Amino acid sequence: xxxxxxxxxxxxxxxxxxxxxxxxxxxxxxxxxxxxxxxxxxxxxxxxxxxxxxxxxxxxxxxxxxxxxxxxxxxxxxxxxxxxxxxxxxxxxxxxxxxxxxxxxxxxxxxxxxxxxxxxxxxxxxxxxxxxxxxxxxxxxxxxxxxxxxxxxxxxxxxxxxxxxxxxxxxxxxxxxxxxxxxxxxxxxxxxxxxxxxxxxxxxxxxxxxxxxxxxxxxxxxxxxxxxxxxxxxxxxxxxxxxxxxxxxxxxxxxxxxxxxxxxxxxxxxxxxxxxxxxxxxxxxxxxxxxxxxxxxxxxxxxxxx
Amino acid sequence: xxxxxxxxxxxxxxxxxxxxxxxxxxxxxxxxxxxxxxxxxxxxxxxxxxxxxxxxxxxxxxxxxxxxxxxxxxxxxxxxxxxxxxxxxxxxxxxxxxxxxxxxxxxxxxxxxxxxxxxxxxxxxxxxxxxxxxxxxxxxxxxxxxxxxxxxxxxxxxxxxxxxxxxxxxxxxxxxxxxxxxxxxxxxxxxxxxxxxxxxxxxxxxxxxxxxxxxxxxxxxxxxxxxxxxxxxxxxxxxxxxxxxxxxxxxxxxxxxxxxxxxxxxxxxxxxxxxxxxxxxxxxxxxxxxxxxxxxxxxxxxxxxxxxxxxxxxxxxxxxxxxxxxxxxxxxxxxxxxxxxxxxxxxxxxxxxxxxxxxxxxxxxxxx
Numbered sequence: 082x083x084x085x086x087x088x089x090x091x092x093x094x095x096x097x098x099x100x101x102x103x104x105x106x107x108x109x110x111x112x113x114x115x116x117x118x119x120x121x122x123x124x125x126x127x128x129x130x131x132x133x134x135x136x137x138x139x140x141x142x143x144x145x146x147x148x149x150x151x152x153x154x155x156x157x158x159x160x161x162x163x164x165x166x167x168x169x170x171x172x173x174x175x176x177x178x179x180x181x182x183x184x185x186x187x188x189x190x191x192x193x194x195x196x197x198x199x200x201x202x203x204x205x206x207x208x209x210x211x212x213x214x215x216x217x218x219x220x221x222x223x224x225x226x227x228x229x230x231x232x233x234x235x236x237x238x239x240x241x242x243x244x245x246x247x248x249x250x251x252x253x254x255x256x257x258x259x260x261x262x263x264x265x266x267x268x269x270x271x272x273x274x275x276x277x278x279x280x281x282x283x284x285x286x287x288x289x290x291x292x293x294x295x296x297x298x299x300x301x302x303x304x305x306x307x308x309x310x311x312x313x314x315x316x317x318x319x320x321x322x323x324x325x326x327x328x329x330x331x332x333x334x335x336x337x338x339x340x341x342x343x344x345x346x347x348x349x350x351x352x353x354x355x356x357x358x359x360x361x362x363x364x365x366x367x368x369x370x371x372x373x374x375x376x377x378x379x380x381x382x383x384x385x386x387x
Numbered sequence: 388x389x390x391x392x393x394x395x396x397x398x399x400x401x402x403x404x405x406x407x408x409x410x411x412x413x414x415x416x417x418x419x420x421x422x423x424x425x426x427x428x429x430x431x432x433x434x435x436x437x438x439x440x441x442x443x444x445x446x447x448x449x450x451x452x453x454x455x456x457x458x459x460x461x462x463x464x465x466x467x468x469x470x471x472x473x474x475x476x477x478x479x480x481x482x483x484x485x486x487x488x489x490x491x492x493x494x495x496x497x498x499x500x501x502x503x504x505x506x507x508x509x510x511x512x513x514x515x516x517x518x519x520x521x522x523x524x525x526x527x528x529x530x531x532x533x534x535x536x537x538x539x540x541x542x543x544x545x546x547x548x549x550x551x552x553x554x555x556x557x558x559x560x561x562x563x564x565x566x567x568x569x570x571x572x573x574x575x576x577x578x579x580x581x582x583x584x585x586x587x588x589x590x591x592x593x594x595x596x597x598x599x600x601x602x603x604x605x606x607x608x609x610x611x612x613x614x615x616x617x618x619x620x621x622x623x624x625x626x627x628x629x630x631x632x633x634x635x636x637x638x639x640x641x642x643x644x645x646x647x648x649x650x651x652x653x654x655x656x657x658x659x660x661x662x663x664x665x666x667x668x669x670x671x672x673x674x675x676x677x678x679x680x681x682x683x684x685x686x687x688x689x690x691x692x693x694x695x696x697x698x699x700x701x702x703x704x705x706x707x708x709x710x711x712x713x714x715x716x717x718x719x720x721x722x723x724x725x726x727x728x729x730x731x732x733x734x735x736x737x738x739x740x741x742x743x744x745x746x747x748x749x750x751x752x753x754x755x
Binding site: 139141142143144156160162163166228229230248252330331333334335336338342343346347348349350351352353355 | 461462464465467468471490493494563569571572606609610611612614625626627739741743744747748750751752753754755
């Protein structure tokens with residue numbers, strides 16, 4: 082039942098909406114079903130399975146046996162090497178995130194403020210060009226660049242800065258750091274550019290006209306407005322680093338391994354519950370991190386302010 | 388946009404989504420049918436990268452219409468765990484030495500067969516058809532393929548004093564100059580051999596404590612853990628590593644890659660060795676294809692080519708004769724091709740042990 086009013090708009094009584102709207106509402110949500118399936122079927126369910134496995138045990142025959150206990154977690158936290166690896170991964174993630182933000186911000190700021198949109202987009206295209214080749218190949222290339230007989234050492238020796246090849250940049254934490262920054266800078270640059278592109282730079286001038294120093298204008302005018310972009314960039318960089326396996330194993334050396342390498346060792350040797358426990362700890366940490374970030378980030382911010 | 392437009396576009400969107408889904412689904416079914424319908428057939432094989440050569444597989448496909456669907460095998464423990472999960476989804480499995488009887492057969496995952504029914508088996512060294520570990524009343528557990536002891540290789544220009552012991556890997560002089568493959572259980576096993584333990588896969592807690600001490604000495608010397616054998620060889624070629632561990636034949640691989648002349652030795656304390664086999668998976672849906680495939684793939688010509696490409700000894704005696712005829716006797720002899728019985732006899736064969744889990748935990752504790 083509906084009532085025609087001027088202009089042709091139909092007013093539908095709430096009761097009718099209730100009865101007619103059920104099916105319609107269901108249809109309205111239909112487009113979300115694939116995403117819901119992916120989220121539930123391919124994320125929450127596997128995560129739950131992983132958690133259950135982490136509470137089980139492996140026997141001598143390498144079978145996973147449902148002996149419920151917290152032993153895998155207790156073993157993890159009672160082993161100083163494991164805890165140190167986790168701590169080191171966090172520190173590496175934080176350091177790489179900061180380095181990526183600083184580097185990407187400089188590039189994005191320059192492009193957004195001083196370069197025409199057309200040229201800026203071309204520059205951004207160049208930033209993402211490395212993604213057209215495989216990650217593995219790019220890390221192998223870095224191994225060749227940073228290695229003892231690599232381009233960097235040749236350059237430094239050619240310039241007379243060192244007399245013999247240095248291992249300062251490879252097969253240690255420094256090597257992992259350099260390559261991870263290289264890998265993740267484009268993610269941060271794209272997000273920050275999207276944020277800065279929408280910023281009205283005349284506000285900085287206005288703030289300075291009103292007596293603010295450039296630093297103060299930057300801190301109180303620019304930063305708050307691009308906060309969603311900064312947080313999104315942090316999420317895009319920090320979280321994947323917690324699961325980084327390839328780069329540390331290729332350029333990290335025996336002492337530059339991160340927590341994901343530990344997980345890989347467990348799985349490679351069929352110690353599934355042990356690996357699942359460490360994997361779940363990482364996932365739980367990421368979840369906590371996202372909840373914290375969520376406090377400072379509204380989803381609509383990502384779309385409205387970059 | 389009116390409500391009617393919105394509904395229309397939503398309906399269109401759903402219709403389009405449905406059409407795309409149906410197309411993808413039908414495409415998948417069609418593809419699956421074409422695989423099932425292939426004459427001769429396809430079997431699923433989990434194996435190491437050095438067990439096959441594409442050119443040989445293409446030839447078998449052309450002559451016998453048998454095609455292979457290969458998945459990469461990283462290690463015995465991983466392969467064993469995988470087969471227990473997927474069972475009949477795999478038809479052929481590669482495995483090492485004692486893993487064959489003590490894991491795969493004990494678990495009822497593989498099928499024994501009469502090796503002498505295969506004509507090609509007559510090309511094997513006679514002892515390779517009679518390994519006690521692979522002999523059961525039901526038949527032979529695997530078709531013998533390759534073997535090698537784990538040896539140490541070094542660059543004599545930098546490593547002095549003709550080393551003959553595992554201890555050279557622990558020498559502080561070689562800090563950051565050692566590259567070993569990332570195989571936790573094997574590293575623990577050969578460090579156990581270095582400590583003089585005869586059962587490196589069945590270590591007691593006291594023995595593990597001793598090995599832990601050796602691993603702590605080893606770690607500062609390890610430049611990196613190689614993900615595969617070629618990584619170790621490349622480290623030697625580039626000069627980054629002075630010492631590596633690996634299979635027989637690394638001297639030539641390093642030299643062929645433009646690296647220095649290196650030397651190799653089997654440590655005096657003894658070592659661990661692998662000898663691998665091709666097994667037939669009991670529940671394999673396409674297992675009928677395996678024996679015909681082995682009959683073709685294990686021919687001496689193929690094995691000789693495999694030796695030249697991958698460079699470690701194999702169990703096919705006729706292939707040795709072919710290599711001699713092809714002028715490769717020197718290489719085959721340097722790789723101890725026809726000394727398998729002697730060398731494997733004094734090595735500890737790879738196998739699942741009682742300390743597997745603790746060994747891996749120990750390794751992770753030091754290198755994690």
